[in-house]
Amino acid sequence: MNPATAAPDALREATVHQPAAQAALFAALGAPRHAYLFAGPPGSGKRAAARAFAAELLAAGAADPEDARRRALADPSPHPDLVWLAPQGTQHLVDEVRERVIVAAAYRPFEGARRVFVIEGAEALADEAQNALLKTLEEPAPFVHLVLITSEPAAVLETVRSRCQAVRFAPLGVEAVVARLSELELGADDEERRAGALLAGGDADRAAFLLGGQGRELRAGAQACVQAALSDELADAPWRALLAVAEAAGSQAGEAARAHLEALAADGGEGDGRRVRRRSREAEEATRRAARRVRTETLDLALALVAAWLRDLAALAEGAEHLALNADRIEELRAVPGMAAGGLDARRARAGAELVMDTRRRLDVNVGEELALEALVFRLESLLLRDA
Structure with missing residues (x-):
């Protein structure tokens, strides 16, 4: 089979907006290497491509290729020869990497001819875990294939990077993100999808979040903060809405991490008392780390949305509304205090974005966090109104 002409549908679809990665992966199906590093910005499709690529590796040599492919493409996957690790918090657990990858890679496939190990968020591997992986990367069993996924390749040790075939992913264009959102049936209309794509800066995952419930709450909260600063009405403390969304997102991520580790513990059996206590401590720490990471990321996104609103006000004040990121809220931007009368200073709006x-x-x-956000909104009020 010539992989370039008979490429599987799932892999073709996962890389449709990444021609360079698509060409590399189609070619790799003919003679796959033992280790790959999928590198590119967040939301560029690395994860979907890795799952589709893993599915093809497992389908090759399977007694029933279609069934093997179908199970490998499921998320989570029930295929026994596909191991998928994602960081539960800010870092991967070293013991999980040892047990589920390094030790497991020595055992022959349960079915078919190959085993595939995917490590998502490879930049979250501690140096100890990366160094432990080296022997597996240097002397892999002939049936083992590893795929490391990272948005920060510089955070992966050179000794690890050099042993992997790099597959590079570029940032997605706005139209590609809009198309992805449409496929997922996200967004009320094309205007909202385009705004989500623009605000996400090419990150399809972030754009999808912005079109969900919490993302919409963040957008509304960011808008409320700027409008409150411009109207000198801060008594309702609009920044607290941003904190509430971040807290809820963090709690959800923490509970998801806990459930994941409890499922792994159940799969691994009861074990002795010391091992059970260690797993319990790891689960608690991973839960806290996951909650803290997502809370911090959500707050950072909230502030980026505040900055985007100010940037858009500056664009409108200078007659360049076609540059607005909040493309679905042009009328609301035009209606902010001072804009209709032509009294909003674009330079002050841009300076406000710098404060953010x-x-x-x-x-x-x-x-x-709360003091920082409160201070920010009061500083914006002073900059945009009182010092005028």
């Missing part, structure tokens, strides 16, 4: 970016940087060094 400064707050984003400060949150990276553990500044108190």
